[in-house]
Amino acid sequence: MHNCPLCQSLDIKHYYEDKRREYLQCQQCELVFVNPDQRLDAKAEKAHYDLHENDPNDEGYRRFLSRVSDPILTRIAPNSHGLDFGCGPGPTLSLMLEEQGHTMSLYDLYYHPDRLVLDTSYDFITATEVIEHLYEPNKVWQQWLNLVKPGGWIGLMTKMVIDVEAFASWHYKNDLTHVVFFSRKTFQYLAERDQLELEFISNDVILLRKAQ
Template identity: 40%
Template sequence: MNKNCPLCLADNQNFAYNGVFTHCPNCDLVFRNPSPTFLGVNEKKHYQKHVNGPQYPGYVSFLKRAINPISEYLKPNLQALDFGCGPGPAIDFILQDHDISCDNYDPFFFPDGIKSKAYDLIFATECLEHFHNPAKDLENILNLLKPHGKLSVMTDFHAGLEAIPTWYYTKDLTHVSFFSHNTMQWIAKNHGLEIQYSDNTRVCVFEKKTTPCS
């Protein structure tokens, strides 16, 4: 069993464990150790099998679930980042209609994609579940977000540890971190963010406050 939660860093004194998955009651994250067969090169090969990209209308429509809640905020000349965009980035394609420039970053496919020190918009769609170290990855994201900037995340929210073993989302062995709406609330409270929108199932939009949380 892990000694600390990879998100909130709480110790394992009150963790619940079912043999594969661990639940942290402090931040409501459910997590498992990465499979040795899906690390490094093999992990990249797995992602290359995903049928994603701007040429697929269904995928574009899916991603718009993370964009539509902030449609009123989308103004020309804003600078956006698609964090964890994968091999077929599409958010930059969608944002072209709003005259917004979007950089693409992915540790496997676009490792040099971060071009700015601060972004107005950051999207992290269907990548949080792949984070081996969500505390570090979240810190990296928020360090790139301007005050009052928007962070839109999309990851399927879990329904509790008891539902995890039969949940389709866990069948992908590259999925190692599972969030809930309660986890999103913990992130907001502890990282100087305010939740602007949540559908309570998959999408959550944060705004970065100008002053740190207490």
């Protein structure tokens, strides 16, 4: 019996199964997640991440990230201090925000594992293509809530579940490092539970603001 890795509910049902993995869904927060028995180990997970080639000089990659940075920049004060959580081997979003006058700290479990940056507080946090990789999303979510100052922002990028029919042909689930899948209803559940202001900027960009 598995509980929800996000809200800890025990009300879990089978959602979908393909040749490689079974997917379960929480009936409380509607998170879809891979059966924990079928997740990669840390060595295999990192080997997959090592294949990523994120180049800060790649204009296409910058355009991709600007879908998070642009709305964040219109909402934060000048000279804000941010944390790019899960920045990967080639931090780029942090550079884009520094170019606009903000101070950035970096954290990544494999590539920037400096836990000292998790001992301070921030005006905003960004996590692009991160949240779908989390084995313990509840712990990381609570960590973000503790790290961001009252009135601060959390900017996320992740593709969201629509329904089972769309999920069946969804390429996003085929990445073996993708283990949890949020929907709009999942974010709405979290926003209501944690008293966060929620904005869906696009189909895969989500902003949340902590109460003042």
